[in-house]
Amino acid sequence: THPVLDYFKVMDQSVVGGELSWRTSVVSLTREAADVSRRNQLDAIVICDRTNAATVLPSNCLVNGIDGMYSRASAEVAWRRRVIDSMGQVWEPFASVRGDVTYYRLKDNAAVLGSFDRLAQDNRTLTRVMPVVGMTYRYPWIAANAYGTTTVEPVVQFIARPNETNVGHIPNEDSQSLVFDDSNLFQVNKFSGWDRVEGGGRLNFGLNLTHRFTNGSSFNVLFGQSRHLFGVNSFSDGALYDASSTGANSGLDKPRSDYVARFQYQLDRNFRFSARGRFDEGSFALQRGELDATGRFGNVALTGTFGYLAAQPVLGYAVPRSAIGAGLSYTMAKNWTVYGAARFAFQRQNLLANSINLLPLEERNKVESLLVGVNYLDDAMQLGFYYSRDFAAEVVTLNNASTTRDVHRFMFRFNLRTIGELTLSQNVSNWFNPPSQ
DSSP, rough: OOEEEEEEEEESBTTBBBBBEEEEEEEEEEEOOEEESSSSSSEEEOOOTTSSSSOOOOOTEEEEEEEEEEEEEEEEEEEOOOOTTTOOEEEEEEEEEEEEEEEEEOGTTTTTTOEEEEEEOOOOEEEEEEEEEEEEEOOOOOEEEEEEEEEEEEEEEEEEEEOOSSBBOOSSSSOOOOSSSSGGTTTOSSSSSSOOOSSSSEEEEEEEEEEETTTEEEEEEEEEEEEEEOOOOOOTTHHHHHHOOTTTTSSSSEEEEEEEEEEEEEEESSEEEEEEEEEEETTOHHHHEEEEEEEEEETEEEEEEEEOOOOOOOGTTTTTTEEEEEEEEEEETTTTEEEEEEEEEEEOTTTOOOTOOOTOOOEEEEEEEEEEEEEOOSSSEEEEEEEEEEEEEEEEEETTEEEEEEEEEEEEEETTTTEEEEEEEEOOOGGGGSOOO
């Protein structure tokens, strides 16, 4: 990965009575070999082997990263205003326009990814523009009693914009980790990165309830849903053209989304617990669930998490996944923090399973990852260095025999709060042991 530059700025003075901001992102990377994975590990006939280009087809492969070179520059200008009327209703009109320029060149004239006809066979430069207008409406109702203050707030958000363009023509490198939950229910663009941008009309709505106790503790509950109104749904139709199928099995890939919910309890500044979930809009079956607890004891902070994710067959995950994680950080001096984290999988997919070796598709009770790092943070800048190890996370083939190996990665992050961020990441798995279990 080459340097990644991000910049965000909010104007000090108001514009047309509202807030004007802009953000930019510039990224460039090179990859020696395409990162592809199978949609169906147990299919005896349909395989996906990047060393055999004839098997790398859209019908059976997901492209997690192209080979060759990829560069993108993006900029977005956004405006929003908040108006409170005499009844206490809150109206928030907003508008934005975003532009992207992407250049990429597949390795060896698309020798491996040539079957993905939306990707250029040579080099290509693409542009994209996305204008957005919308309105967020809130009507908070506040009641005080002997136990504290309760706020009940219905929220409705309407968004209008044209269809997403160049889906599949622009490689998707940074928007694959799509998670639909309470945190982005009212986000204008629910994709996590810049390579995909949500298009079409959408209505987001929910109910937010907060109670603050007299002793300083509080709890919050949110429940909501999203509906696609018009145009092309980027999460269903868009997933058909995206080489990584981002949007499929997301809960947004239908006219009425899955329901999302959250419960959060804050004891004080040091202790917090939250639970969130996504539930099928028809059967109300749990599709994604998370539990999260955080505690701070002086210079030591502890976190614990549990996550569950239902099967996502279109994305190659045929079995449900569940894991528990723990993290510890220690502030060893002013502005300096060291930390470590680990994740243990109760249930995950066996990357080596196929119809020939007859290995079980499901693995249980495996250490999944470790992370250590050191971080410096003050009012002006952040500086961090991290090392991660993902166990048995990559399949390699030697002498016609497949095995797994651990993925080792170093990452460096430098952030100047008033200028932007620089991130460098390097996969160094080849520095360590050769492929092994």
